[in-house]
Amino acid sequence: MKLFFLISLFSILHTNFALEFTAQDLLYSLEQISEGIIESAPGPLRPDYVFKTIKNIVEGLPNQIVSGITNIICSAVIAKGKDQTPDQYDPTLGDIKFQFRTPCDKREYSVADPSGLADDDDFDPDKNTVIFSTGWTTTVNNERQDALAKAYNCRGDTNYLALDMGNYINTLYFWSxxxxxxxxxxxxxGIQRLESIIDIGKLHIMGHSLGAQIMGSAARYYRDLTGKTLPYVTGLDPAFPCFNEGEELTVISSSDADFVDIIHTNPGGSGQPQAFGDVDFYVGGKFPVQDACNDPQCSHEIVWQYYTESVYPNNVNDFLAKRCNSLNSLQEGKCVGNEYPMGYAVPHTLRGRYVLEVNAEKPYGKNATADYTNPDSTVCGSCEEFE
Incomplete structure (x- = not known):
């Protein structure tokens, strides 16, 4: 996939386009891993920590170098002129839809005119509303949307809207x-039109990878359109290549909404390495490979499974994190202060950078109790619950 990732960028470059890479650029990813290794030591590192370090260098470093170079290329190309996406892949308003998901059905309403939601018997304007977007090479009907819709429908207090983007992020990465x-x-x-249907104060928009960058963009445009800010935006391992602070494609950040939380699981690889949210959670510290994974791509994807687990009513405190600067500091007990939940129950007053550990298998949350709800085995929120 990474090879296709690079080819998709180089294929749109002009033949006379030249780039210069400095040693500092190429070592950026190595520096990220190094921080995860030695930050907050002195003292000898534990054998399990050394093993984790070696695993991340072998599995994660090539991914980080490729992503870093891709980011440089992409940013340089975009800076030379936007709108290079072919017309057939250029999004049109009529193709973007809200897919309203109930436990047993999926119904679509155009963002250009979502008024049909007001007449949908299953849509409750008094409930909270979540809009979720997936990332590159996905369409609206996928396991991520299925899992999160089931979790929120299990809660019963939330309208779940999956963002249908057609195939507009299912093309070459640069165009996507x-x-x-x-x-x-x-x-x-579309959100502006929803104001006549729902209380925007109860709206939460969230996305994974490129979907997270879509939500950051939506929040900025909403502010431009209305002069108001959205209340809550979540980024699940926001995409790194092509997105940089203050550039043409700027990154999701704390300035986009009243509260922005970001969860990092593949920092410096496919996901953003830097902390741009009001609160940033680094699962497993700055290492790019999760304990439950053997490769960076799995680590980039698993974030939505962590979040899904946290949505179920019995699981909201499964993922507790401390304000901290590294995994090593956390494991050595050097991080002071209270623990706070990552995911569904995150306090909107929280600020700073937080670190937590997770299990290598479900339940992923280390603080899961005997009442833990397994997203894979429960029928809560599914159509089976009503059969």
Whole structure:
């Protein structure tokens, strides 16, 4: 996939386009891993920590170098002129839809006119509303949407809307990245139209990877359109290549909404390495490979499983984190202060960078209790619950 990732960028470069890479650029990913290794030591590192370090260098470093180079190329190309996406892959407003998910059904309403939601018997305007977007090479009907819709429907207090973007982020990565800005603009217009149906104060928009960048874009456009800020945006391992602070494709950040929380599981690889949210959670510290995974791609994807687990009513405190600067500091007991939940129950007053450990298998949350709800085995929120 990474090879295709690079080819998709180089294929749109002009033949006379030249790039210069400095040693500092190429070592950026190595520095990220090094921070995860030695930060907050002195003292000898534990054998399990050394093993984890070696695993991350072998599995994670190539991914980080490729992503770093891809980011440099992509940023340089975009800076030379936007709108290079072919017309057939250029998003149109009529193709972007809200897919309303109940336990037993999926119904779509155009973001250009979502008024049909007001007449949908299953849509409750008094409930909270979540809009979720998936990332690159996905369409609306996928396991991520299925899992999160089931979790929120299990709660019973939330309308779940999956963002249907057609195939506009299911193309070459460079084009898909460019499309996030326009999709975000259309979503912002759709949210503005939702104001006549729901209480925007109860709206939570969230996304994974490129989907997280779409939500950041939507929040910025919404502010431009209305002069108001959205209350809550979540980024699940927001995409790194092509997205940088203050550039043409800027990254999701704390300035986008009243509260922005970001969860990092593959920092410096496919996911953003830096802390841009009001609160940033680094699962397993700055290492790019999760304990439950053997490769960076799994580590980039698993974040939505962590979040899904946290949504179930019995699981909201499964993932407790401390304000900290590294995994080593956390394991050595050097991080002071209270523990706070990552995921569904995150306090909106929380600020700073937090670190936590997770289990290598479900339940992923280390603080799961005897009442833990397994997302895979429960029928709560599924159609089976009503059969």
């Amino acid at each position: 990245s460019e499309n996030t800005d326009k999709i975000g603009k259309y979503l912002a217009e």
